[in-house]
Amino acid sequence: MYGVWTVGQVRAAEDEALARTPAGALMRRAAFGVAVAAAEVLRERTGGVRGRRVVLLVGSGNNGGDALWAGHFLRRRGVAVTAVLLAPDRAHVEGLAALRRSGGRVGIADRADLVIDGIVGLSARGPLRAEAADWVSRLAAPVLAVDLPSGVDPDTGDAPGAAVDAAVTVTFGARKPVHVLSARSGDVRVVDLGLDLPDPNLRVLEAADVGRAWRLPGPADDKYTQGVTGVAAGSATYPGAAVLTTGAAVRATSGMVRYAGWAADEVRSRWPEVVATGSVADAGRVQAWVAGPGLGTGQVSRDVLGAVLGAGVPTCVDADGITLLARYPELWDRRDPDQVVVLTPHDREFARLAEPLGISLGVDRVAAARALASRLGVLVLLKGNATVIAEPDGRTLVSPAASSWLATAGSGDVLTGLVGAALAAGGDPLLAVGCASWVHVRAGVLAAGGAPTSASVVVDAIPGAVREAVVAAGR
Ligand SMILES: NC(=O)C1=CN([C@@H]2O[C@H](COP(=O)(O)OP(=O)(O)OC[C@H]3O[C@@H](n4cnc5c(N)ncnc54)[C@H](OP(=O)(O)O)[C@@H]3O)[C@@H](O)[C@H]2O)[C@@H](O)CC1
Numbered sequence: 001m002y003g004v005w006t007v008g009q010v011r012a013a014e015d016e017a018l019a020r021t022p023a024g025a026l027m028r029r030a031a032f033g034v035a036v037a038a039a040e041v042l043r044e045r046t047g048g049v050r051g052r053r054v055v056l057l058v059g060s061g062n063n064g065g066d067a068l069w070a071g072h073f074l075r076r077r078g079v080a081v082t083a084v085l086l087a088p089d090r091a092h093v094e095g096l097a098a099l100r101r102s103g104g105r106v107g108i109a110d111r112a113d114l115v116i117d118g119i120v121g122l123s124a125r126g127p128l129r130a131e132a133a134d135w136v137s138r139l140a141a142p143v144l145a146v147d148l149p150s151g152v153d154p155d156t157g158d159a160p161g162a163a164v165d166a167a168v169t170v171t172f173g174a175r176k177p178v179h180v181l182s183a184r185s186g187d188v189r190v191v192d193l194g195l196d197l198p199d200p201n202l203r204v205l206e207a208a209d210v211g212r213a214w215r216l217p218g219p220a221d222d223k224y225t226q227g228v229t230g231v232a233a234g235s236a237t238y239p240g241a242a243v244l245t246t247g248a249a250v251r252a253t254s255g256m257v258r259y260a261g262w263a264a265d266e267v268r269s270r271w272p273e274v275v276a277t278g279s280v281a282d283a284g285r286v287q288a289w290v291a292g293p294g295l296g297t298g299q300v301s302r303d304v305l306g307a308v309l310g311a312g313v314p315t316c317v318d319a320d321g322i323t324l325l326a327r328y329p330e331l332w333d334r335r336d337p338d339q340v341v342v343l344t345p346h347d348r349e350f351a352r353l354a355e356p357l358g359i360s361l362g363v364d365r366v367a368a369a370r371a372l373a374s375r376l377g378v379l380v381l382l383k384g385n386a387t388v389i390a391e392p393d394g395r396t397l398v399s400p401a402a403s404s405w406l407a408t409a410g411s412g413d414v415l416t417g418l419v420g421a422a423l424a425a426g427g428d429p430l431l432a433v434g435c436a437s438w439v440h441v442r443a444g445v446l447a448a449g450g451a452p453t454s455a456s457v458v459v460d461a462i463p464g465a466v467r468e469a470v471v472a473a474g475r
């Protein structure tokens with residue numbers, strides 16, 4: 001698990017570190033880290049460092065200062081460095097002098113093996129100004145971003161205009177929200193500045209965390225003791241949603257999965273290990289229910305959701321289930337107040353549910369997910385390229401995107417099945433949902449392997465993703 005800190009938190013810690021270190025020392029340490037990473041990227045991409053060409057895009061603040069100092073260190077390794085000064089009268093004085101001393105040039109860039117983006121860092125406000133935006137839109141070489149990709153908001157990851165798409169970002173002291181919320185950050189590396197940081201604002205699970213938490217059968221287990229997952233999904237029109245959601249739960253755990261609904265025949269024929277019935281009442285005992293994918297929004301679907309919410313076990317509500325909750329808020333009265341409810345909306349479902357409550361999605365997805373979680377007393381998993389998982393008390397996990405292959409029909413149904421299986425296995429619900437999301441992201445990568453995939457293939461990749469986590473945890 002690693003932490004993510006807001007700009008405000010990092011600024012406060014930096015001020016304290018600046019006060020106890022000699023002037024310029026933190027910037028030189030940061031810039032040296034940039035130069036080391038740049039040399040690595042040059043070697044990976046061009047087979048060497050000496051004689052390669054690097055262009056620095058230098059803005060008017062300390063972010064530009066970092067880039068200039070990094071250029072100085074790269075000159076010492078024989079790299080040809082040209083600095084493009086976006087605000088020549090306000091370029092960092094010591095950084096520019098150091099670059100010139102070591103033989104770096106200032107001027108107009110031509111061909112580059114690597115561009116170092118020092119346009120703007122933590123003080124970035126709003127869309128990039130015209131000249132910077134123009135440079136960014138013409139970038140052809142790979143980019144190493146200093147601290148963060150310019151044009152992306154540090155705290156929300158939103159890119160309101162032209163923005164750098166970095167291959168690598170070298171950040172300082174701590175990861176900020178942009179690094180886990182925006183895929184434009186690329187591969188993120190952190191240079192240690194010895195900051196004294198408070199509790200992080202967000203957390204990100206890693207393979208070993210998931211592998212430690214994932215429920216594996218032990219010698220004393222049988223099919224019931226590992227947590228039975230119940231699935232209420234699918235309809236005559238959408239049997240596929242039932243097959244995908246149930247299949248994800250089957251693949252995620254040993255033990256048992258029960259299905260209740262209209263697609264029992266389809267589910268049985270694809271997953272013969274599932275105990276399938278027509279209704280929630282007849283389904284038998286489960287330790288968690290998931291409801292919603294392909295369920296429909298008619299009266300019977302409404303009754304199904306009410307039955308699940310009142311079943312006395314943790315519940316995950318997705319898709320049509322969320323639409324039903326938005327349309328018929330009285331369904332909340334059926335909820336067992338002692339049991340956790342997880343909602344897994346995509347943006348449109350989020351808006352459907354949140355806007356009547358005065359909560360809009362906006363660009364700050366973390367704030368929006370937290371607001372809805374706190375308002376409804378539920379755990380909200382807000383889907384997207386990066387997924388945000390917020391608890392009513394504010395604890396929040398982020399699953400950064402590892403690819404965009406999950407943008408395929410039915411992949412949300414797969415996630416719902418995974419969440420159901422993780423909830424049924426017990427333990428801290430936030431951790432369970434976070435683990436399910438990690439497995440989903442990883443299964444997406446494995447399923448695709450660099451080429452288009454589909455939700456059924458993501459289901460089949462689940463055991464491989466769980467295996468990676470379990471191996472990482474040394475179990
Ligand atoms: N503090 C520390 O301990 C350490 C800090 N470090 C480094 O300092 C960085 C923070 O530096 P910073 O605060 O000087 O500001 P920075 O991000 O360079 O940008 C400010 C300039 O950008 C401009 N600008 C703003 N918005 C813009 C836009 N949309 N489009 C275009 N321009 C825009 C704005 O212009 P102005 O509004 O003044 O005209 C202003 O001049 C941090 O990210 C890290 O890299 C490291 O060295 C490690 C130690």
Ligand SMILES: Nc1ncnc2c1ncn2[C@@H]1O[C@H](COP(=O)(O)OP(=O)(O)O)[C@@H](O)[C@H]1O
Nearest residue numbers: 346383384385403404406407409410411412413
């Ligand atoms: N561009 C993307 N990059 C990464 N993940 C994505 C992207 N688009 C969608 N996803 C993920 O794929 C899933 C899609 O879910 P959803 O929108 O409910 O689709 P469906 O209804 O077809 O199942 C979510 O888990 C979401 O986080």
Ligand SMILES: [K+]
Nearest residue numbers: 117120146148
């Ligand atoms: K930058």
